[in-house]
Amino acid sequence: MRKLISVLTALFLTGLLAAGSAVAKNHTVEAQGLKFMPMNIHIQPGDTVYWENMATHNVHMMEGLIPEGTEAFVSPLGENINHTFEKEGVYIYQCDPHIGAGMGGAVIVGKPVNLEKIKSQDVKGGLGRVVDEAIEFAEGL
Numbered sequence: 025m026r027k028l029i030s031v032l033t034a035l036f037l038t039g040l041l042a043a044g045s046a047v048a049k050n051h052t053v054e055a056q057g058l059k060f061m062p063m064n065i066h067i068q069p070g071d072t073v074y075w076e077n078m079a080t081h082n083v084h085m086m087e088g089l090i091p092e093g094t095e096a097f098v099s100p101l102g103e104n105i106n107h108t109f110e111k112e113g114v115y116i117y118q119c120d121p122h123i124g125a126g127m128g129g130a131v132i133v134g135k136p137v138n139l140e141k142i143k144s145q146d147v148k149g150g151l152g153r154v155v156d157e158a159i160e161f162a163e164g165l
């Protein structure tokens with residue numbers, strides 16, 4: 025009986041450790057001038073990103089540059105926002121008023137499973153520069 029209890033205790037503790045490593049984290053991206061800092065961020069599924077100092081900015085997830093089946097959400101201009109990412113992949117976003125100046129960024133959730141699809145697209149201008157930075161960052165993970 026004592027052996028059974030110690031086995032069960034060990035299993036319970038192992039379970040706790042596994043659960044502990046999966047605890048969702050919060051990350052902050054700050055708008056500084058016409059840049060998001062950090063521009064590229066690597067998180068895990070279930071984590072939340074908080075965008076702050078957004079007085080003249082927004083976050084617009086770009087159709088075709090986010091994982092299949094996820095919503096290309098657009099946040100209201102001038103509002104700090106939170107978003108929790110459940111699905112793995114690369115999410116590229118722009119700030120609508122300032123994308124001409126290259127204001128955008130990427131959130132990479134877990135593995136960059138849609139990187140090849142993003143690389144296959146011909147994106148130009150400010151958003152093209154954001155995409156290039158995101159590809160380089162994702163390939164370095």
Ligand SMILES: [Cu+2]
Nearest residue numbers: 081119122127
């Ligand atoms: Cu902006």
